[in-house]
Amino acid sequence: MIGVDRIEDMRRRARGGEPIASIARAVGVSEPTARKYARVEDLSPEPPKRKEPESELLAPHRETTGSWPGDDCRNWRKQRHTAVRVHVRLINERGCEGSYSTVQRYVKQRREEMARERDRRDAEGFLQLSWLPG
Incomplete structure (x- = not known):
């Protein structure tokens, strides 16, 4: 699992204009991972799934x-x-x-x-x- 400090480092470098490949090498993650965290705006967890409506048949x-x-x-x-x-x-x-x-x-x-x-x-x-x- 990637720590918050590494994620913030990737985001800071991406905002600074550094290429994704060099960010990935510097932080020690794959390029798709660096790209994913560089693009993400909000790191909050997704809201829980809503309940299915109850059946009208029953x-x-x-x-x-x-x-x-x-x-x-x-x-x-x-x-x-x-x-x-x-x-x-x-x-x-x-x-x-x-x-x-x-x-x-x-x-x-x-x-x-x-x-x-x-x-x-x-x-x-x-x-x-x-x-x-x-």
Whole structure:
């Protein structure tokens, strides 16, 4: 990884009009790397990817499907709803026309929400215990 000081050195030399080849030799990087850092204006990281919009196909079934994973927490691991099982139930019981990948994304999101909620509850359930020394 190239340090910030080397990047600033490449940028300063490029602003001074020095050729890319001599910048690369002086700093000890390849010419494409020197060119890349000489041209870049902002070295800030890219913003995070935005969330995909939720599927409108699953919206009418959200209340029903949202309770299935919650009910499963009391079941044995092998008997819980997988994304395949949720997809099959939606087609058979509700007549949903959503694709498997849509259901899979929803199930993954729902499981992550449940895990965050469970972690939050667990964190609230403990007290910080401290005693004076001695």
